[in-house]
Amino acid sequence: MRRETQNILLVLLGGALLKIGINGDYLRYVKPAQQPWVIAGGAVILLLGAVAIARDLQTARRARAATATPEPGHAHDHHHPARSAWLLVVPVLAVLLVAPPALGSDSVIRTSAGAPRTAAAQDAAAFPPLPAGDVVPLTLTEFVTRAGWDSRGSLNGRTVRLTGFVVHDKDSVLLARMVIRCCAADASPMTVRLTGPEATRYPDDSWLEVTGQIVPGTAVASNGYTADVTVESLNPIAAPQDAYEY
Structure with missing residues (x-):
């Protein structure tokens, strides 16, 4: 070169x-x-x-x-x-x-959202009580971690607000968020399964704000700790500038 x-x-x-x-x-x-x-x-x-x-x-x-002033007879080199x-x-x-979009639904499917997250399952952590209030805002990482490994069931009966993008996986509609620890190369998905017909209206990679409650006992190792969420309300939102969780 x-x-x-x-x-x-x-x-x-x-x-x-x-x-x-x-x-x-x-x-x-x-x-x-x-x-x-x-x-x-x-x-x-x-x-x-x-x-x-x-x-x-x-x-x-x-x-x-x-x-x-080249010498007589001197030939110029022509370099191409x-x-x-x-x-x-x-x-x-x-x-x-052209900036490529953040990782989305195709990345969730490729990395197999249903794969067990064994690293976090080695030891059940102690989770502090959820804050008071009718609706508790949580990141998907916080929700999935509590759903899978909080043996006290702190999410049961509590209404939470989650934000993520839509992923259609076979017959399920997932709400997902990509989590990175360093850069996009090590991104992994956090997902919950949305119940009810309303979520099916939204295409892949649509961003939603979802309010609902966990269905107790649905986050198990066989489904990759992907809990079912009974949807109470959902609202389409613009994709955030920072699409990842950390």
Whole structure:
């Protein structure tokens, strides 16, 4: 690859990292705590590319000045750059111009939402009492953890509010959220099964705010601790900028 192509790639890659770090698209790849590193990395790469381009331009000007009056009979070399190398710019431009969506329903199906989450089942944790109130807002991670491993049944009889996206899995309608520990590469799904016909009206990846109660005894190892939730109300909402839980 020619140096010119390398330098352009550096500038584009640094610019892409700065763009997603500033406008919030980085949340589709990594946790919020990683934002300073994304921005710093983008700035360093962009600076390296700019410095390299400036040095190459300066070197080219000196070379032209030195060969301004070629010796008689001296043949000029005509160097044709490899055009195929510029194809490497395409994926960098894709990141710069088109941000992919956060992981959604297809990722839930691929990672098998029904697979047992054995790591969390090694030891039942002690769960504090839920706060008072008619409706308790919980993340899907909190709900699924209590549903599967709280032997005291703290969710039984309590109305909760959950937020997630719709996944149609065979005959079931799931409310899901992807959980990441470092970046999108290690994402895993948290899911609950929505009962009632109303949820079936919404297509995959529709975001909903659901109010309902757990059906006791439905979160078991054989179904991956995916509890049934009796839906009392649901409302479509816009997808949040930060689509993951941590």
